[in-house]
Amino acid sequence: MSSKYQRGNTGPKKLKWRWKDETENRSLPQSWADNGRTESPKENEVQLYAIQCRAGLLLEWLVNTRTGKLLKGPLSEKPGIRVLYVTADGEYAVLKESEAREIDDSWKPPKQFVSIIAKDIEGADPVPDSSQDYYRRSVEDLYDPS
Template sequence: MPQSWATNGSHEPVGDDEQPLYAIQFRAGLLLEWKVNHRTESLVAGPRRERPALRVLYVSRDGQQAIVREWDAERTASGWRPEPEFASRIARASTDCDDVDIDNQESYRTMLEARYDVA
């Protein structure tokens, strides 16, 4: 993830029962929107629409928890650019996050420390 995104992205306020999560990786591409039967959760029709987007991986300071969030994006001649509302730090309860495999925790912490001033 570009350093400018980490530096210029907004920061969500962290509530009492939440932890900060930091953006460390992204994958850019098109998101396809389908019509879904909400009762059976099966695809009914589509794709109805496609839009450029980013899937961003956010991790906790200790690298033990993570979550993925999608953001609208724009593809430019120089690469991808997230929407202006992009947050480089989000806040989520630990129950909303997934546990990170122990083999990835150290690399996630290293990426986080390279992008953010956290101790």
Template sequence: MGSTRRSGTTLEWRWKDETENRPLPESWARKGQEESVDEDEQSLYAIQCRGGLLLEWTVSRQTNAPVAGPNRERPALRVLYVTRDGQQAAVREWDATRQDGGWTPESAFASVIAKSPDACDDVDVDNREYYRSLVEERYDIE
């Protein structure tokens, strides 16, 4: 997330878990937006999410350690996206609404995002098949 600089400090949003990972609801996969993919990018599909808070801290630029805060908080979702073959992954945070029934993404949520392969991490071999099956199940693709 973005940061704002002051003399000697910067404001940073840092993640705090509030839930465990869970499979992405099918309705989110169907209703989420799809980012357009440029020729040097690939599509990644949302398969898991967890709810949490983004906390804004005043952080020392020298040590990267919090010196004050949290100043503000906002509910968010941390979403795991994977390629169709399950071999690469990326995480993106989205603003969310927190209600008694759980967490829901704001309207800008994208269920399919575009990223350069260099901006993604390789998935552990043991998880690739599972991730690939989640993509197929959630997005009705083979």
């Protein structure tokens, strides 16, 4: 009699990057907004503007893909940034993580940093009414999207 069960088998596995905060949210530096690339929206896409960032570490873990459970790690790490992008009206937001560059004991965005992204509105999250005005003013202060 054979069994498909194997002792110690933890299911399907995959290496995945997980975020670990190292700082609090802060306003996006004006230089990042000014020097970042801009994506042009295609049909059915809207532009979202980077307004906040936070430094952290991207940690590589071995993960059970069925359960999401962390099995082993962290196996490696690299500096990262997490950026909050919002629509000009402040009603929708997207959070993106990317690798960062470590320069003079501080973390900088990747060379190809995108300060204005284009995304289908279906891929964005609605922002609570209580934050929309703040987000809208942040976009105006950094980008003057008039």
